[in-house]
Amino acid sequence: MDEAVVSTFGFGLSDPALANLLQIVGLSLRVTLTALALAAVIGLPLGALIGISRFPGRKAVIIVVNALMGLPPVVVGLVVYLTLSRSGPLGALGLLFTPAAMVVAQTILIVPIVVALSRQTIEDLWGELGEHLRSLGLTDVAAVPTLLWEGRFALATALLAGFGRASAEVGSVIIVGGNIAGFTRTMTTTITLETSKGDLPLALALGGILICLTIALNAGAFAISRVGARHAG
Numbered sequence: 001m002d003e004a005v006v007s008t009f010g011f012g013l014s015d016p017a018l019a020n021l022l023q024i025v026g027l028s029l030r031v032t033l034t035a036l037a038l039a040a041v042i043g044l045p046l047g048a049l050i051g052i053s054r055f056p057g058r059k060a061v062i063i064v065v066n067a068l069m070g071l072p073p074v075v076v077g078l079v080v081y082l083t084l085s086r087s088g089p090l091g092a093l094g095l096l097f098t099p100a101a102m103v104v105a106q107t108i109l110i111v112p113i114v115v116a117l118s119r120q121t122i123e124d125l126w127g128e129l130g131e132h133l134r135s136l137g138l139t140d141v142a143a144v145p146t147l148l149w150e151g152r153f154a155l156a157t158a159l160l161a162g163f164g165r166a167s168a169e170v171g172s173v174i175i176v177g178g179n180i181a182g183f184t185r186t187m188t189t190t191i192t193l194e195t196s197k198g199d200l201p202l203a204l205a206l207g208g209i210l211i212c213l214t215i216a217l218n219a220g221a222f223a224i225s226r227v228g229a230r231h232a233g
């Protein structure tokens with residue numbers, strides 16, 4: 001191994017390989033964080049509305065949302081692929097095999113998680129604060145922003161769960177992104193590819209980063225729950 005080799009996470013990587021690693025990590029985080037932001041905008045209000053509203057078929061809706069938390073990623077990838085392909089309804093947008101397509105697939109995977117977890121949180125809060133909020137003249141819909149703010153610590157944990165699901169995703173992003181070097185190659189797809197090629201240094205380095213992200217997510221969720229508990233006390 002020549003002098004240009006550097007040590008990254010304990011594994012030898014050349015300078016170009018290190019630059020490639022940073023590009024892959026950057027793309028992975030951009031795609032996942034964008035998907036998480038979209039899922040939050042869609043899922044938090046929707047989960048809150050389901051939590052506080054009473055309507056025919058509500059139990060069926062909750063069952064479906066909970067079931068969608070376990071959506072098979074490859075099925076999501078296939079549906080998005082067919083939708084964005086040239087013969088699909090959105091083929092004219094030219095999004096297939098781009099980071100945007102990966103964002104769409106990850107958003108679809110995250111939204112049910114955010115909806116289900118936020119629904120439970122807001123429903124519990126509504127049971128505690130509903131009478132007080134009604135006395136202030138707030139209707140169900142008008143109370144949603146207040147409930148989201150009061151449940152912000154628990155909801156942050158729900159978002160972390162969504163981030164964890166998306167950051168570890170492989171199947172759907174390979175299908176809709178194509179795993180194109182320098183364009184749509186993420187941490188998980190690179191690990192899969194490099195391992196199949198027997199080229200382990202980059203795969204091991206990215207695996208180490210994913211493990212660090214997992215630990216950081218769990219630490220963040222624990223810290224947020226502690227802060228929320230102190231706030232509630």
